[in-house]
Amino acid sequence: MATSDRRSATLALAHALSAAERGLPVIPLSATKLPALRSPHRDDALPTPCHGECGRPGHGVHDATTDPAAVRALFAAAPWATGYGIACGRPPHHLIGIDLDVTPADAAMGTPADATAELRHLALQHLFTLPPTVTVLTPSGGRHLWLTGPPDVVVPNSAGRLAPGIDIRGAGGYLVGPGSVTARGAYRLAQGSANLDPAPCPRALLRLIAPPTPPRRPHHDPTGPRHGRGLVHFVLTAHEGQRNTRLFWAACRAYENGLGDSLTDALTTAAVHTGLTEREARATILSAARLSGTRCPAT
Structure with missing residues (x-):
């Protein structure tokens, strides 16, 4: 392993341990931003519906943990990892990631889609204000906003559903943690974010990204x-x-x-x-x- 790669791996572990200490479940990521450990069931003849019950690492976000010893073991099994992912939707924070990209909305027309502007438009339209919160700058020029959700609301992952260039990371998803180094560059905290905690997601925004609750009907057998x-x-x-x-x-x-x-x-x-x-x-x-x-x- 090259010296620079070894240094990135060491820093990734240090940042992951720091995140785990704050109650954020983590997994090691490769330079491609994918989970660094391959599935132990990849050679099985039939698909195995396992979320880590087998006791072996390699189940992606299901491996995410806040236990320091377990974090070290995951990174020891993946010494090539240069970053770490933070599982969303997990207690105690029930993290929700708002992924804002700056990408071409229409390559043929050459019209840029500024996701930050799209989010501002949604805030004006639906009357909510984004509180100061942890913000991570991505190598591509985008940013990740960290918010927390209520424990009884499951926010699904989505890509571009809320608005062009805005992806949502919820239950079953993960965010690339600050300090990670990928093939495209490093993820880092925005100025002023270091001392912030993830802020609660505004209710109006939560209604846009969470599944709606159907109306209750009287005399309804929930299992029938x-x-x-x-x-x-x-x-x-x-x-x-x-x-x-x-x-x-x-x-x-x-x-x-x-x-x-x-x-x-x-x-x-x-x-x-x-x-x-x-x-x-x-x-x-x-x-x-x-x-x-x-x-x-x-x-």
């Missing part, structure tokens, strides 16, 4: 067949911009109530009816199954 029909109807009535979040919410509720496997096909059909592709729908349901800690549905 009507509940399954209600979840399918909830997905069917989604408008553009709500389709993925509604499907994710419905699939989570289905798995929590033991209906996940039996509703997979119906939820997929409903999502395709609203405009998602079958592949997108089944990937979202798979994410919900993993988050709910159950066996994943067949894909």
Whole structure:
């Protein structure tokens, strides 16, 4: 390993341990920003629905931990790691990442999409103010805003759904931590961020990025067949911009109530009816199954 790589690996571990000490679960990342450890099930004949229950590292964000000894063990198993990821949606912070990019919105037209401006527009439109919070500058010129969410709200990951150039990192996702070095450069804290804690997500913004709560109905058996029909109807009535979040919410509720496997096909059909592709729908349901800690549905 080259001296510069060894130094980056040492610094990555130091930064990861510091983050873990603040209650942020971490995993080692390679220079590509992907989890540094490969899945121990990659050579299995059949897909294995394992989130780390096997006791071996290599399960991506499911390996994330705040235990210093476990962090050191993960980095020892991946000495090539030059960065670290911070798992979102996990206690105690229930971190939400607002990823703001500056990228071409339309390469043919050459029109730049400034995600920061898009977020300001949303704040004016929906009457919320972004509080001072931890801000990480990315090598590409973008920034990550760290916010915290309530423990009873599951915020899904999304890319460009909120507005062009704005990605959301929620449950099952991770943020590249400051101090990480990637193939494109280093991630660093913005000036004035070092002494800040992640601020609570404004309620109006939370309503935009979290799945909506369907209205309660009286005399409703949450585990009976009507509940399954209600979840399918909830997905069917989604408008553009709500389709993925509604499907994710419905699939989570289905798995929590033991209906996940039996509703997979119906939820997929409903999502395709609203405009998602079958592949997108089944990937979202798979994410919900993993988050709910159950066996994943067949894909």
